[in-house]
Amino acid sequence: STLSIQVLLKSDAPTGDVLLDETLRHIKATEPAETVHTWIELLTGETWNPFKLQYQLRNVRERVAKALVEKGILTTEKQNFLLFDMTTHPVSNVTEKQRLVKKLQESMLERWVNDPHRMDRRTLALLVLAHSSDVLENVFTSLADDKYDVAMNRTKDLLDMDPEVEAVKAKGAEMIWAVLAAFNK
Numbered sequence: 001s002t003l004s005i006q007v008l009l010k011s012d013a014p015t016g017d018v019l020l021d022e023t024l025r026h027i028k029a030t031e032p033a034e035t036v037h038t039w040i041e042l043l044t045g046e047t048w049n050p051f052k053l054q055y056q057l058r059n060v061r062e063r064v065a066k067a068l069v070e071k072g073i074l075t076t077e078k079q080n081f082l083l084f085d086m087t088t089h090p091v092s093n094v095t096e097k098q099r100l101v102k103k104l105q106e107s108m109l110e111r112w113v114n115d116p117h118r119m120d121r122r123t124l125a126l127l128v129l130a131h132s133s134d135v136l137e138n139v140f141t142s143l144a145d146d147k148y149d150v151a152m153n154r155t156k157d158l159l160d161m162d163p164e165v166e167a168v169k170a171k172g173a174e175m176i177w178a179v180l181a182a183f184n185k
Contacts, residue, residue, distance in 0.1 A: 006033035132183035
């Protein structure tokens, strides 16, 4: 099954991204290989497994936010909520956000190919991650009603496909379908 697809490292060449390089070191050191679902749990910090502590990334959300602040995508602000202060990271680079929104809108409208296996893999991955993060609907809210309906229906059809079936046909994009299966679990 797609949920049992194991993650095997093809290259441990440094990427230049601290979190990604740390993740690659963990994947390389793991015997036997772990499944996509297990890695998602370990690397998001959303689960605690005493037997796999050495593979869990620490403070993932904070580290991702910090990296995006350093790249100028987000900024850091303190917000006061009655009894406590909370650090938030609003978008500071609206242009970059709009570029991604436009890319996803176009992929579901003007550049629609009606076949996930002919879609650009990075765009398909972005759609799956936006869906899994519950922000995909926001991507289409600026569209006119008729285009919004088309985009949402195409997205729903795409994301309702059976990851088990699609992973077999994927030819190099199996991991994207395994991620979708893991988040749909």
